[in-house]
Amino acid sequence: xxxxxxxxxxxxxxxxxxxxxxxxxxxxxxxxxxxxxxxxxxxxxxxxxxxxxxxxxxxxxxxxxxxxxxxxxxxxxxxxxxxxxxxxxxxxxxxxxxxxxxxxxxxxxxxxxxxxxxxxxxxxxxxxxxxxxxxxxxxxxxxxxxxxxxxxxxxxxxxxxxxxxxxxxxxxxxxxxxxxxxxxxxxxxxxxxxxxxxxxxxxxxxxxxxxxxxxxxxxxxxxxxxxxxxxxxxxxxxxxxxxxxxxxxxxxxxxxxxxxxxxxxxxxxxxxxxxxxxxxxxxxxxxxxxxxxxxxxxxxxxxxxxxxxxxxxxxxxxxxxxxxxxxxxxxxxxxxxxxxxxxxxxxxxxxxxxxxxxxxxxxxxxxxxxxxxxxxxxxxxxxxxxxxxxxxxxxxxxxxxxxxxxxxxxxxxxxxxxxxxxxxxxxxxxxxxxxxxxxxxxxxxxxxxxxxxxxxxxxxxxxxxxxxxxxxxxxxxxxxxxxxxxxxxxxxxxxxxxxxxxxxxxxxxxxxxxxxxxxxxxxxxxxxxxxxxxxxxxxxxxxxxxxxxxxxxxxxxxxxxxxxxxxxxxxxxxxxxxxxxxxxxxxxxxxxxxxxxxxxxxxxxxxxxxxxxxxxxxxxxxxxxxxxxxxxxxxxxxxxxxxxxxxxxxxxxxxxxxxxxxxxxxxxxxxxxxxxxxxxxxxxxxxxxxxxxxxxxxxxxxxxxxxxxxxxxxxxxxxxxxxxxxxxxxxxxxxxxxxxxxxxxxxxxxxxxxxxxxxxxxxxxxxxxxxxxxxxxxxxxxxxxxxxxxxxxxxxxxxxxxxxxxxxxxxxxxxxxxxxxxxxxxxxxxxxxxxxxxxxxxxxxxxxxxxxxxxxxxxxxxxxxxxxxxxxxxxxxxxxxxxxxxxxxxxxxxxxxxxxxxxxxxxxx
Numbered sequence: 001x002x003x004x005x006x007x008x009x010x011x012x013x014x015x016x017x018x019x020x021x022x023x024x025x026x027x028x029x030x031x032x033x034x035x036x037x038x039x040x041x042x043x044x045x046x047x048x049x050x051x052x053x054x055x056x057x058x059x060x061x062x063x064x065x066x067x068x069x070x071x072x073x074x075x076x077x078x079x080x081x082x083x084x085x086x087x088x089x090x091x092x093x094x095x096x097x098x099x100x101x102x103x104x105x106x107x108x109x110x111x112x113x114x115x116x117x118x119x120x121x122x123x124x125x126x127x128x129x130x131x132x133x134x135x136x137x138x139x140x141x142x143x144x145x146x147x148x149x150x151x152x153x154x155x156x157x158x159x160x161x162x163x164x165x166x167x168x169x170x171x172x173x174x175x176x177x178x179x180x181x182x183x184x185x186x187x188x189x190x191x192x193x194x195x196x197x198x199x200x201x202x203x204x205x206x207x208x209x210x211x212x213x214x215x216x217x218x219x220x221x222x223x224x225x226x227x228x229x230x231x232x233x234x235x236x237x238x239x240x241x242x243x244x245x246x247x248x249x250x251x252x253x254x255x256x257x258x259x260x261x262x263x264x265x266x267x268x269x270x271x272x273x274x275x276x277x278x279x280x281x282x283x284x285x286x287x288x289x290x291x292x293x294x295x296x297x298x299x300x301x302x303x304x305x306x307x308x309x310x311x312x313x314x315x316x317x318x319x320x321x322x323x324x325x326x327x328x329x330x331x332x333x334x335x336x337x338x339x340x341x342x343x344x345x346x347x348x349x350x351x352x353x354x355x356x357x358x359x360x361x362x363x364x365x366x367x368x369x370x371x372x373x374x375x376x377x378x379x380x381x382x383x384x385x386x387x388x389x390x391x392x393x394x395x396x397x398x399x400x401x402x403x404x405x406x407x408x409x410x411x412x413x414x415x416x417x418x419x420x421x422x423x424x425x426x427x428x429x430x431x432x433x434x435x436x437x438x439x440x441x442x443x444x445x446x447x448x449x450x451x452x453x454x455x456x457x458x459x460x461x462x463x464x465x466x467x468x469x470x471x472x473x474x475x476x477x478x479x480x481x482x483x484x485x486x487x488x489x490x491x492x493x494x495x496x497x498x499x500x501x502x503x504x505x506x507x508x509x510x511x512x513x514x515x516x517x518x519x520x521x522x523x524x525x526x527x528x529x530x531x532x533x534x535x536x537x538x539x540x541x542x543x544x545x546x547x548x549x550x551x552x553x554x555x556x557x558x559x560x561x562x563x564x565x566x567x568x569x570x571x572x573x574x575x576x577x578x579x580x581x582x583x584x585x586x587x588x589x590x591x592x593x594x595x596x597x598x599x600x601x602x603x604x605x606x607x608x609x610x611x612x613x614x615x616x617x618x619x620x621x622x623x624x625x626x627x628x629x630x631x632x633x634x635x636x637x638x639x640x641x642x643x644x645x646x647x648x649x650x651x652x653x654x655x656x657x658x659x660x661x662x663x664x665x666x667x668x669x670x671x672x673x674x675x676x677x678x679x680x681x682x683x684x685x686x687x688x689x690x691x692x693x694x695x696x697x698x699x700x701x702x703x704x705x706x707x708x709x710x711x712x713x714x715x716x717x718x719x720x721x722x723x724x725x726x727x728x729x730x731x732x733x734x735x736x737x738x739x740x741x742x743x744x745x746x747x748x749x750x751x752x753x754x755x756x757x758x759x760x761x762x763x764x765x766x767x768x769x770x771x772x773x774x775x776x777x778x779x780x781x782x783x784x785x786x787x788x789x790x791x792x793x794x795x796x797x798x799x800x801x802x803x804x805x806x807x808x809x810x811x812x813x814x815x816x817x818x819x820x821x822x823x824x825x826x827x828x829x830x831x832x833x834x835x836x837x838x839x840x841x842x843x844x845x846x847x848x849x850x851x852x853x854x855x856x857x858x859x860x861x862x863x864x865x866x867x868x869x870x871x872x873x874x875x876x877x878x879x880x881x882x883x884x885x886x887x888x889x890x891x892x893x894x895x896x897x898x899x900x901x902x903x904x905x906x907x908x909x
Contacts, residue, residue: 001093003036023050030054038062039069041280043221051077061085061094063281064189064207066214066221068238070104086112086189090160090173092145095119096187109211111186112179119143121187122172123179125633128165131180134858136190136635139179140172147173178205197226203634203824204231204263209255216254218247221274223282224265227290231330233265234287236274249325260645261329261362299323305349305368305375312344313364324365328358335650339740340683343590349375356737359650399573399581399684406462406574409473413579414748415696416543420468420516422811428618432811434542436550437510439806441535444799445561447526450536451485453560454524457553458483460568461692463544463575468516474543476576480519485536489528502527502535509539510807511624516543535804542694547773548679549692562797573685575693581684594742598750601739605702605754608675608766610668613836617767617814623833625809628846632853634824640857647726647863649733652772655819655828656701656736657729658856659770662849664705665870666841674701675813676736677771678743698747699739700766703732722866725856769816807831826853 007014015028023029023045032052035042036059045051046069058079065084073079080102087095098113115121123137124130131137142164149157164170178190191207206224213222213235220238224231237247248268255264267290275286301310301324310322317331328338338358345367346353351374361367412420419434421427458464458480465477488505490498505525514521522540529535545553556568585591632640644654656676664670680697681688705728751765758765806829810816814833819826828849832842848870855862855869862868 007034023052033057034059036061038280039065040221040274040276040282042073043069044280046072046076051079053078055079057081057083059083059085061087064191064211064214065110066211067104067109068214068217068220070100070110074102074104084110084112086187087141087145088173088175090147090175091119091141091143092147095141095143095145096121098186109188109214111182112189113186115143119145120166122166123181123187125635128162131635132858133181133183135639136178136180138193139175139177139187139189141175142167142170142172146171178207199226199229199231199262203638205638209233209259209263209265212255212258213251216251218250223274223284223287225284225287227267230267230290231263231265232267232269232287232290234269234271234274236271252325256327258646260642261327263642264327264330266326266330299325301364301368303368305372306364308348309345309368309371310364312341312348316341316344322364324368325363328362328367330362333362335652335740339743342741345371351375354738355741356734359737360648396682396684397581397585399577401572401574401577401685403572403574406576407476407478408576409469409471409475410576410579411583412468412472412474412543413582413694414746415698416468416474416694417472418748419541419543419694419811420472423513423516425621427812432623432809433511433513434810435512435808436538436540436542437506437512437805437807438538439506439535439804440538440801441529441533441804442799442801443531443533444797445534447485447487447528447534449561449564450524450526450557451483453557453564454485455483456560456568457557458520460556460571461553463549463692463694464522465519466521466544466575467519468543470517476574477519483520486525487528488525491528491530498529505537506805509537511809512539514539514541516541544694545692546679546694546696548681548689548695552690553692558797561799571687571691573687573691575691578682578684578688578691578693578695582682585682585684591744594744597742598745599753601700601702602750602754602757605673605700606669606671606704607673608768609663609666609672611663611666611768611815612838612841614838615836617833617836620833620835623809623814624835625807625831626834627807628830628832628842630828630846630850632826632857636854636857637821637824637826640826640853643856643860643863647730649726649729651774652819653733653736654729654856655772655774655826655853656770657725657732658849658852659817660703660705660732661725661728661852661868662845662870663768664703665848665868666845670703670705672703672768673766674703675747675766675769676701677769678740678747680743680746697743699736699743700747700750701732701736701739701770724864724866725868726863765812767812767814769810769813771816771818773818773820 004014012034013028013031015026015032017023017026023032023035026032029052031054033054034057035052035055037045039060040063042051042058042060055077056079058073058077058081060083070082073082082100084098084100085094085096087093094116096113096115096119098111100110104110120142122130122140122142123135124140125137146161149161160174161171162174164172176193178193179187180190181187190211191205195206197204197206206226209224209231210222213219213224213233218238220236222233222235224233226232233251235251247270251268252264269288269290271288275283277283301307301322306324310324310326313322313326313328313331313333314320316337317328317333319331322331328341333341338355342353342355342358345351349371351371353371353374357370358367361370423433462476465480466474467477468474488501490501493501505527509523509525512523514523521544522538524539525537527535527537540550559566560568640654641651644651647654649657656674660674663672663674676699678697678699679695681695747766755765808816808818808829808831810831814836816831817828818831819828821827830842830846830849834842852868852870
């Protein structure tokens with residue numbers, strides 16, 4: 001419409017061509033002053049030197065426009081007016097326009113501009129709410145040009161044309177495109193929503209990678225796709241005569257400096273041209289598959305050390321081919337796997353390889369260069385022989401299950417002992433069952449179905465039949481009575497009465513203390529509600545299992561409910577087998593080195609954060625926990641993770657640093673110790689990730705947030721000598737990595753030694769806890785379980801479920817911070833004992849934490865700032881009532897904090 005009528009309305013002539021490429025043969029070539037086409041055709045015309053000689057205006061639409069093409073148009077033609085147009089046919093036909101100035105801005109792709117007359121553009125989130133400036137949202141269109149819908153396609157019309165919440169009686173068209181507003185009011189186009197892919201549990205925007213690649217001077221155009229579970233970059237060089245002998249390395253470094261590791265393509269394929277459809281648009285389906293001959297994608301390991309490292313990565317990452325420039329984290333590695341890889345490299349090469357070395361040098365070549373200086377000459381000389389033999393040697397002994405003894409008593413793990421002892425009122429902040437509670441509302445299931453499925457899980461997983469004897473030994477019961485779910489029928493009750501009864505039940509179950517010597521250590525009750533809803537109230541003692549266990553149970557329960565006819569594979573390993581084998585392993589050199597490390601660290605561990613309290617923890621006989629929950633929507637969280645990656649921080653490392661930042665603002669001293677929950681299933685048996693049990697461990701992390709803690713590196717200091725947040729966070733992460741090199745000794749054991757030294761055996765020494773379960777998604781369980789669990793993750797189940805409420809509590813802990821990723825969004829909780837703190841203080845702290853995360857996502861300069869713009873600190877380090885001494889906040893068993901399976905597993909990445 002525009003292309004035809006606009007010239008005619010001004011007295012001009014329209015020339016219609018079958019194809020834009022043979023323009024040179026058109027009889028009216030010298031009279032053409034305006035050309036409308038797609039960017040790829042304009043690129044081809046430039047290469048052929050076939051642009052009309054008198055062309056002064058070029059309007060481009062239909063594809064993303066790169067800055068490189070803009071520069072070529074202005075430098076190699078007589079064009080003086082170049083427009084980037086945007087708009088689907090559903091909005092007849094353009095919606096926004098942007099005239100690209102001369103000279104064009106370097107680097108970034110040009111925006112699609114601002115709405116044309118009588119058009120409106122909205123950038124909205126999934127809830128149809130406007131997104132803030134700079135935040136990515138879906139592009140919605142409204143205005144006079146909007147079509148009525150699709151001819152004879154009512155369902156598609158209803159899906160794409162939705163009511164306009166910003167204009168009564170009008171509609172919006174949801175384009176499926178992504179964009180964000182710049183500060184100048186222009187819109188940046190960021191690709192299609194359907195170009196989002198999920199790779200290894202992380203959602204990736206292919207268009208974002210493509211846009212960045214197109215900014216590199218050596219790239220004329222590029223496209224990124226997922227092939228064989230890896231990111232593949234296809235690119236066309238802008239200069240075929242370039243002297244650069246290794247452009248792939250340069251491109252990889254260019255992307256790595258600007259995007260997180262998981263967004264860096266693993267395979268790079270140079271093409272003479274990208275495949276096109278007859279209309280000139282990209283033909284993604286015609287992109288070539290990666291082959292072994294894709295020479296630029298993989299440079300084989302060159303030395304024996306590189307070959308050794310690559311072979312270990314192949315085994316642990318389950319990848320066939322690994323090149324010397326491949327990045328461990330780009331290939332799907334994470335902190336838990338990094339621990340195993342570092343341990344195997346250390347054992348194979350006979351060295352002590354710190355965990356931080358892999359994080360700092362994550363490529364095969366880089367890691368090999370770092371470790372080669374640590375290898376004795378005799379090992380280095382013989383390393384090329386029998387590599388596969390050495391790699392196949394297990395770091396840990398392989399246990400043999402003992403089914404005849406599985407019902408005999410066996411010791412509690414250290415973390416279980418902490419939970420069990422913490423139930424007793426003699427301990428400060430005791431008289432608490434370390435416990436999880438969740439309410440799930442379901443439509444489409446019956447109580448009988450869930451009851452039967454639960455019985456199958458009880459029969460399958462022994463730790464659901466565990467009790468703790470009075471002597472402190474645990475025992476698996478061989479037989480238990482059939483499990484019955486108690487039911488409360490509230491159908492027909494009015495809303496007020498229903499709510500009151502539900503709250504009464506919640507108060508009863510959420511802080512339940514189940515007797516440990518009696519089966520079962522869980523309690524499930526069902527509430528029948530109107531509209532065929534059932535609310536399942538689930539209470540369970542964490543003596544049963546860790547976060548991985550409850551996620552596993554949830555997946556298997558769902559599979560049984562959807563396919564009750566299918567049998568789950570039998571299990572030969574028992575938790576008893578594992579506990580006894582792990583205790584025997586403590587005589588190993590690896591364990592002894594960890595023990596020596598922590599004995600040396602004891603003298604330098606500071607106290608827990610000295611927060612303002614209004615009463616001593618020992619004064620509370622029955623602690624009661626409350627929950628504060630927050631969320632960062634997926635676009636903001638993805639942006640924050642990208643910022644963290646650019647500062648060499650893992651997502652968990654960033655969140656831990658922000659938590660420390662907030663605590664330091666209210667703590668009497670800037671030096672304190674945090675209790676970190678760890679996931680620590682040692683690979684003693686192939687089924688270790690398929691069984692239920694409490695494999696949780698913990699570590700104690702010393703935080704030094706004082707400004708004079710500058711160390712030897714002042715690169716992160718400002719003129720006053722104060723350290724930036726980025727540098728403080730990096731140092732904290734480095735300390736964590738060093739501690740994780742010695743993770744085989746649990747923080748519970750370290751706390752016990754500390755308590756004995758201080759003669760504080762009943763005090764809550766370390767009651768502030770941080771737990772991250774960001775690393776794994778459900779795929780991680782299947783990858784570590786020979787793909788047996790992945791089969792049991794139902795797609796499109798015939799029921800609907802929604803978590804209504806959840807809460808956790810831990811003995812000898814009063815601030816438990818948990819972070820998880822759910823549907824690409826960050827979800828975080830603070831479970832706290834509010835009666836210890838001045839009124840409103842925890843709300844202030846939680847608000848400050850949330851605000852800090854949002855500010856870091858949107859304000860890159862804040863990373864280099866020595867101070868955070870926290871809200872006014874009204875109660876820093878002071879009691880809210882005069883005459884009450886603020887007790888030292890010193891903890892005890894804590895670190896083994898409950899982390900329920902919030903769709904992720906336990907880690908400290």
